[in-house]
Amino acid sequence: MSRWEVKIAGFGGQGIILAGYLLGKAAAVYDRRHATMVQSYGPEARGSACASQVIIADEPISYPYVTEPDVLIAMSQEAYTRFAAEVKPGGLLLIERDLVALDMMRSDLARPGEDGVRLHALPATKIAEELGHRIVANIVMLGFLCALAPIVSLSGMKEALRSSLPKSAIELNLMAFEAGYARGLQVGYNLAGNPSQRKEGV
Amino acid sequence: MKRGPAVLTGVHFFNGDVACAEGALAAGCRFFAGYPITPATEIAERMAERLPEVGGTFIQMEDEIASLSAVLGASWAGVKAMTATSGPGFSLMMENLGFGYMTETPCVIVNVQRGGPSTGLPTLVGQGDMLQARWGSHGDYETIVLAPSSAQEMFDLTIAAFNLSEKYRLPVLLLSDAIIGHITERVIIPPEEEIPIVNRKTFRGPREAYLPYLPDEDLVPPMVAAGEGYRVYITGLTHDERGYPSTSPEVQERLVCRLVEKIRRNKHDIIRLEECGIEDAEVVLVAYGVSARVAYRAMELARAAGHRVGWLRLITVWPFPEERLRDLATRVRAFIVPELNLGQIVREVERCAEGRTRTIPVLRPGGAVHAPRELLTSIEEAFHD
Amino acid sequence: MTEAQHPLDHLLRADRLPHIWCPGCGIGIAMRCLVLALEELGRPLDRVVVVSGIGCSARVAGYVRLDGFHTTHGRAIPFATGLKLAKPDLTVIVFSGDGDLAAIGGNHLIHAARRNLDLTVICVNNFIYGMTGGQFGPTTPLSARSTTTPYGNFEPPFNLPALVAASGAVYVARWTVFHVRRLITAFQEAIAKRGFSFVEVLSPCPTGYLRRNKLGEALEMMRYFKARSEIRHGADPAEAGIEMGGKLLLGKFVDIQRPTYHERMREQLARSFIEPYAEKVSEEIKAEEVES
Structure with missing residues (x-):
């Protein structure tokens, strides 16, 4: 039994909501678990701060907001600055390397100790661009996450991608996912189970 | 593109608004008139996509007043109809809502509540329309308001709303909120044959024998649709059993008390708690x-x-x-x-x-x-x- | 003993008499022209629906022995839109007044014309709010007195034929209740017309408008309608503005073809759907399409 709280944050146009949706769909539809996804965004369609919050659990989820994320994906400096401190000890903090300035990072995050937050910087946008389009940076990040933490099944994640995207976009997105996943495997560990096994946040 | 099924049986990851639209389709709704408004727009968008697939009609009207007017008209054409809105649009619907209660027109109105008053917080949650839903239109009436708490209930209670509106012949309100409208969750849609559907009581006797507002024992009069040869006259004025306007205090009392009583007397059938x-x-x-x-x-x-x-x-x-x-x-x-x-x-x-x-x-x-x-x-x- | 039957009794709800209209009011004439037009037109009357809003003219929906819907103020057109869309084989006629259709319902009027949904709108224009006792409205001529323009009206009125023509109506005509034969023909043409048709019917309101403006009895207004009318079919509706005591431009101003709402909808959806969209359309309409 495990429970995961994931926050994905960045700005409008980065596919933040889609990333949360895909993660939740993989869990809810293909892994047959409970999942909720709530989103927040500014009034602008593009460029404003944007976040999706995903909770995945074996039991029904009452309070749908993430209070102490097991995972934070920060795709922008603002996302990092606002949310980095929330990550649970032992949790994962994944950042878009080229959009979050290293010298502005929390100094206590990079330590790999048992209680520390595990920080990984990935040039997801650059990887996406090399694959053909920066628009799939969110999917690169999802692949990276899935290699590091067993939140959803690999097959469920791929099914969610295939069933949610327009046909013409599936191949590129699967490639992006694989690319991120491969980078994640290179990190060399996988958080088996929930890192903290804490109860639902308050 | 092919015709789609009306009931999307299976396991889905839907947001509440989409689940609501799918619930409407499963309930037999084949007409939607609406006007874009955050955070209810996704319901209109889903209906615009899905209604043509199932032989229904979607129209985007010029405002929310027109939207509810068109819904009431469609219902009198014999078609199950719905509109969806949020606070500002809900305020605009208040007069026609009263027309719906007075003329006993089945339909469903969804209000995905946001923070108010006025334009308030378009993208953020509120529950400030709960009393407006009960008392917002002028005069005395009773209504039915359901409040979903999950995407699954946006599906389930939309069906329940249609069934209650058809059974008791009145507009039924689904008072959701911005979070439940936008929360994306697992939604299980059962097989079509497992979804209970209630359709309005209809009158099929001779035209001379039909009194549009003569109630049965359950206080609900059987209904006919326009174009069926019954030549009904339907008015928002106080009316007698023939549907004819009256300025008699006795007719007013008989009518308004029945409109209220048909809900109060059946509250055990209507009220659901968890x-x-x-x-x-x-x-x-x-x-x-x-x-x-x-x-x-x-x-x-x-x-x-x-x-x-x-x-x-x-x-x-x-x-x-x-x-x-x-x-x-x-x-x-x-x-x-x-x-x-x-x-x-x-x-x-x-x-x-x-x-x-x-x-x-x-x-x-x-x-x-x-x-x-x-x-x-x-x-x-x-x-x- | 049988009471004498009026030849139009089968089209009117005689059990609702007496009606509410004042002596000299022109609405009854317009209503009679409508039922005569319907009788001659030969459409199945069980399929004809009259929808109205609020006001003296709106009471027509309750006097004709047809399906009638007396809806909320200004909302006859959107209600009719829902009826027609949900049951396209109905003949839907909106019969209401100028205040109802052009003031509180003005937005619906122009949007219905834009959509070109197959509706017929009959607008009785008596230049005033009659039922509430004579307040100025969107058609009240400049300088006219009303209870809310006690010093004379200084708001320019709408020229309704120009308004609906500019909005996209495919049939636009104006007559007066003096011109009953023309009016019957116009109603027939408007109902037969596929798309949004509009007939403005100028009519005296002896109580709310004539008396306060010292324009005499209703008969005086009828004489005025006769004397100052200029019938010019095909005239530019922009010239049809009305001034107090001025000439009245009458006629059929617009009679054009333009795809209706349903035609465009079916055509557009057919591009996306393998099967035809409009499964609910009755045999009648399908037959019409084959003919045309």
Whole structure:
């Protein structure tokens, strides 16, 4: 039994909501678990701060907001600055390397100790661009996450991608996912189970 | 593109608005008129895509007044019809809502509530329209208001709303909120044959024998549609059994009392509640919509801390479940009522408590839900005072 | 003993008499022209629906022995839109007044014309709010007195034919209740017309408008309608503005073809759907399409 709280944050146009949706769909539809996804965004369609919050659990989820994320994906400096401190000890903090300035990072995050937050910087946008389009940076990040933490099944994640995207976009997105996943495997560990096994946040 | 099935049987990851649209289609809704408004727009978008697939009609009207007008017209053409909106549009619908009650026109109106008043907080949650839903149109009437708490319930209760509107011949309101409209969750759509569907009572006798407003024993008159040869006259004026306008106080009393009575008399059929931990509870959280989910979490926390706390969720908000609340008021120390408004349903709870138990409001005017910790504080206070 | 039957009794709800209209009011004439037009037109009357809003003219929906819907103020057109869309084989006629259709319902009027949904709108224009006792409205001529323009009206009125023509109506005509034969023909043409048709019917309101403006009895207005009318079919509706005591431009101003709402909808959806969209359309309409 495990429970995961994931926050994905960045700005409008980065596919933040889609990333949360895909993660939740993989869990809810293909892994047959409970999942909720709530989103927040500014009034602008593009460029404003944007976040999706995903909770995945074996039991029904009452309070749908993430209070102490097991995972934070920060795709922008603002996302990092606002949310980095929330990550649970032992949790994962994944950042878009080229959009979050290293010298502005929390100094206590990079330590790999048992209680520390595990920080990984990935040039997801650059990887996406090399694959053909920066628009799939969110999917690169999802692949990276899935290699590091067993939140959803690999097959469920791929099914969610295939069933949610327009046909013409599936191949590129699967490639992006694989690319991120491969980078994640290179990190060399996988958080088996929930890192903290804490109860639902308050 | 091919024709799609009306009932998308299977497991889905839908947001509440999409689930609502799918519930409408499953209930047999084949007409939608609406006007874009955050956070209800996704319902219109889904209906625009799906209705043509199932042989229904979608139209985007020039405003919300026109939207509800068209829905009422479609219902009188014999088609199940719905509109969806949020606060500002809901305000515009109030007059035609009254026309719907007066003429006994089945239809469903969804209000995905956002923070108000006025334009307020278009993208953020609110529960400030709960009393407007009950009292917003002028004059005396009774209504049915359902409050979903999940994407699954956006599906289930939209079907329930259609069934109740067809059964009792009135507009039924689904009062959702921005979080439940946008929360994306697992939604299970059962096979079509497992979904109970209620259709309006119709009259099929000779034209001379038909009185449009002569009720059956259940106080609901059978209905006909335009174009069926019954040559009905339907008016928002006070009308007699023939449907003819009348200025007689007796006709007014007969009509308006029946409109009210047909709901009050059938409240046991209409009212739905969900309860948890009530048996040994000393304090009961009374909530609805998204607030009920926060309250549930608060109850879990309170129980973990050793407090005997129960949880009562209003699925039907109107008619208000007075009997249950009155009963509980005699045996609990306090009701705690969290709402995303500055005190609406808590007034009803307080009325039912009749001074026999404390009623503690935990209120905020929308924008965000309570933190479970906030409710926990109120619970602890209720035990200490 | 049988009471004498009026030849139009089968089209009117005689059990609702007496009607509410004042002596000299022109609405009854317009209503009679409508039922005569319907009788001659030969459409199945069980399929004809009259929808109205609020006001003196709106009471027509309750006097004709047809399906009648007396809806909320200004909302006859959107209600009719829902009826027609949900049951396209109905003949839907909106019969209401100028205040109802052009003031509180003005937005619906122009949007219905834009959509070109197959509706017929009959607008009785008596230049005033009659039922509430004579307040100025969107068609009240400049300088006219009303209870709310006690010093004379200084708001320019709408020229309704120009308004609906500019909005996209495919049939636009104006007559007066003096011109009953023309009016019957216009109603027939408007109902037969596929798309949004509009007939403005100028009519005296002796109580609310004539008396306050010292324009005499209703008969005086009828004489005025006769004397100052200029019938010019095909005239530019922009010239059809009305001034107090001025000439009245009458006629059929617009009679054009333009795809209706349903035609465009079916055509557009057919591009996306393998099967035809409009499965609910009755045999009648399908037959019409084959003919045309």
